[in-house]
Amino acid sequence: MDRIRLLSKTVYDKIAAGEVIERPASVVKELVENSIDAGARAISVAITGGGLKEIRVADNGRGIYPEDVKLAFEKHATSKISTAGDLGFIGTQGFRGEALYSICAVSSVEMKTKRREFPEGTHARVTGSNTEFIIPAGIPDGTSVAVSDLFFNLPARRKFMKKESAEAALVSDIVSRFILAYPEISFHYTSDGKTVYHSPGDGDLRSAIYCVYGAGVSDAAAYVEHEANGIKVSGFVSKPGAPLKERRGGSVFVNRRYVKNGSLHDMVRSAYGETLVKGENPFFVLDIRLPLSAVDVNVHPNKLQVRFLDPASVEYVIKEAVSGACGEVRGAVVFPAEDIKRRADISVRRAEQSEFFSGFGNATASGALKETKLRETQTPAAPETYARGFVARENAISPESTQTAAASENAPPPAPYRLIGTLGNAYILVEQAGDLLIIDQHAAHERLLYERLICADAPVSQALLEPVVVKLSHEQKNFLDENIEAFISAGFCVEPFGALDYKISAVPAAAASADPAALLNCALGAQKGGVGAALTRGAVIKAACRGAVKAGDRLNDEELKSLVESYLSEGEAPTCPHGRPVITVITKKQLEKSFKRTV
Ligand SMILES: Nc1ncnc2c1ncn2[C@@H]1O[C@H](COP(=O)(O)OP(=O)(O)O)[C@@H](O)[C@H]1O
Ligand SMILES: [Mg+2]
Known part of the structure; x- marks a missing residue:
């Protein structure tokens, strides 16, 4: 068994898929990103069994042309970029053209999609990369994707899944970030039939914060905004002395993409300076907007990391925004x-x-x-x-x-x-x-x-x-x-x-x-x-x-x-x-x- 062999195509396809599709939360992330890129104003996400049994994401976005549906499931098939040059100006959530392909490789996917200008839509089912059918069908405008039996053909990966409740928690976490990043989209998210989040989609970030964290946090947060060098930072941060959240209480979005750069969180924390006791975590929801060319999102397949052309400027604007609010509030808090x-x-x-x-x-x-x-x-x-x-x-x-x-x-x-x-x-x-x-x-x-x-x-x-x-x-x-x-x-x-x-x-x-x-x-x-x-x-x-x-x-x-x-x-x-x-x-x-x- 010590001889080295080339892996067959079916095996390496699955490994490639595994890089992006690690668990139910990654499927939800990719599908919701597609709905956002399709211009949806309402997105519903429903999972059962922590998403291991089924994940359904439906939107009222623009839908897919009937003749393109087959292509959507192909590897590296995307409508979002066409040249290598486009990679320097990514304004959409997706751009790799492999999410649907990767999801299909490890599950059974059923898609219904219809564009407004066509009288009927398309119904397709692909299981383990095998196209079962693609047929015209009478369906409402928009797209719905149902993913079932995740990792049915990868028993080893399935073993690595956490308990259903823990997988559901990871899905909730990712949905909550989308709610905060897109207050103008109404999200309805259910887990095993129970509504977990239902955001109004009224465009108000405070409503989104209220939906995710409840009244206590949204009332205790202060609005901040600062703009310099073509970089704008805006959002809500906890006032010093307000109830503190555990570590997940921080969300940073870069050009509306949820990112997990630890250094960004450190920048926010350091903006609080002395007002934070060691080990305390502030709450913040910050949106950083900067020219598309000033940020590289093509860093990791999971698209959760970005690289800034000028990180020092970003840090400066974050500090100005956050510390301005800290100072203002520090003076105002007198034994409420x-x-x-x-x-x-x-x-x-x-x-x-x-x-x-x-x-x-x-x-x-x-x-x-x-x-x-x-x-x-x-x-x-x-x-x-x-x-x-x-x-x-x-x-x-x-x-x-x-x-x-x-x-x-x-x-x-x-x-x-x-x-x-x-x-x-x-x-x-x-x-x-x-x-x-x-x-x-x-x-x-x-x-x-x-x-x-x-x-x-x-x-x-x-x-x-x-x-x-x-x-x-x-x-x-x-x-x-x-x-x-x-x-x-x-x-x-x-x-x-x-x-x-x-x-x-x-x-x-x-x-x-x-x-x-x-x-x-x-x-x-x-x-x-x-x-x-x-x-x-x-x-x-x-x-x-x-x-x-x-x-x-x-x-x-x-x-x-x-x-x-x-x-x-x-x-x-x-x-x-x-x-x-x-x-x-x-x-x-x-x-x-x-x-x-x-x-
Ligand atoms: N919900 C959706 N609404 C409209 N088009 C979609 C939707 N989901 C996928 N698509 C189309 O399918 C293509 C492939 O999707 P995907 O595999 O996620 O790659 P990417 O998002 O990187 O382009 C997208 O470029 C888009 O044109
Ligand atoms: Mg995509």
């Missing part, structure tokens, strides 16, 4: 009303234990705090399976948490001090025994939250006053469904509320001050390497820490006082959980020395 309410809606147990939290609560929204108390005795309205975990935890918490409360209440009061004020809404200046203490408000709050969360051994649920509905990615949904028990034991109460929508009615009490949607998102995002209650808890702690006040947040006197009081009285560590210093002290002696009063 709902944030104050969120701080008050904190776990009652935590609030009772902590001077610091009650400081916020009493000062701003004691009513809300009271209401939270009432809700806590009720069983949340949730399906039985989820409610079970909630109740079980309620019973489990008392001994440890009482201990923690006692320990915290017994903390000695700090030595007398005087609050001087703040510097740049970031540092709190305090006088104590003649020394000047400079406290980083974000780091101090983060340290306090962290200590309290780490001390609470048994997670407790905190019912939310109003349940929050979040939209997950298909991948997150699969993950949550499969690991729901771990999330329940971490303190979440979540239930399905639509295809990808979930209703959160309770969150881990220890992290109740964090935004519920961001909390769940963060817990889901942190689970990539595995799952378990401990992991989920770790993520919850991290998320809660993100709920800490930020540098630039303007705190009122009451809040400043309670933060300083808690920090000083609890003798907390001098660094935040990430190792940055919380406090720096200029001693009386140092001051006297610098004014040459002493030597």
Whole structure:
């Protein structure tokens, strides 16, 4: 068997096909690209069994001439380019002329297509590159392609497919990118008969974002736009401090093509500069438009990568667009009303234990705090399976948490001090025994939250006053469904509320001050390497820490006082959980020395 042989045509055809057609999502990508290139205004995508059983893509585009249908299935047959020179000016999604050919080689394809100006259309079926029939037929304008039994003749490839739900998630991901890239096209996408996305096609990018990510993200995003050197960047980016998405929360389109260049994502991230904490991912949907000749899309058969003639200019325009929005927003964010309410809606147990939290609560929204108390005795309205975990935890918490409360209440009061004020809404200046203490408000709050969360051994649920509905990615949904028990034991109460929508009615009490949607998102995002209650808890702690006040947040006197009081009285560590210093002290002696009063 060690002799080398030439592969037969049928074998190398399949290998070539495999380069582009790796899985159901690649079929969907190629077919939708064809519909877009045909000028469709409405595209429907329906998959069954994660696309492994069937994929149907139908459009109302211009259709194919009857005499060209046979040619469309041939290798390197395309209507989009004709010369090598055209490769330098690609304005269509497709140009290789091999998608239909490659798909047919590994599945059974049925196409119905009709051009408006012809009385009838064409119906064709090709299976494993074998044309079964091409016949005239009475069909509506546009094109529909049904692909079934993907990889029926490649059992080895089929073995590499993920579970149907995971393949469906990959299809959802690619469809979501098309929705964002083409807000003027209405997409209707179903998986096993259930509608996952239905975009309005009203041409408004915000509607597209709403359709894919839900209200929370679309409301928290800011429009940005910048143009220079013939390059225009426009789209929506998350405002600093807004709920963050996991890594898929970034989409970049180049001349309307979804691209996966990591360097583009890095450019966007770096435009956020210091406003991003390490490991945080901003949300962004950015469309980069530049002359066709300034970008090479013929880099990889999957057409997901591009090369810029002048990457530095592209980076400059991205930075200008994104950082402009960051600056504007940074100045505007001053403790929004709902944030104050969120701080008050904190776990009652935590609030009772902590001077610091009650400081916020009493000062701003004691009513809300009271209401939270009432809700806590009720069983949340949730399906039985989820409610079970909630109740079980309620019973489990008392001994440890009482201990923690006692320990915290017994903390000695700090030595007398005087609050001087703040510097740049970031540092709190305090006088104590003649020394000047400079406290980083974000780091101090983060340290306090962290200590309290780490001390609470048994997670407790905190019912939310109003349940929050979040939209997950298909991948997150699969993950949550499969690991729901771990999330329940971490303190979440979540239930399905639509295809990808979930209703959160309770969150881990220890992290109740964090935004519920961001909390769940963060817990889901942190689970990539595995799952378990401990992991989920770790993520919850991290998320809660993100709920800490930020540098630039303007705190009122009451809040400043309670933060300083808690920090000083609890003798907390001098660094935040990430190792940055919380406090720096200029001693009386140092001051006297610098004014040459002493030597
Ligand atoms: N949905 C569609 N509507 C109209 N024409 C289509 C459609 N799908 C495919 N075609 C035609 O079939 C040709 C071959 O498609 P494909 O194999 O995907 O190659 P490419 O898109 O790179 O040209 C296209 O160039 C186009 O003319
Ligand atoms: Mg194509």
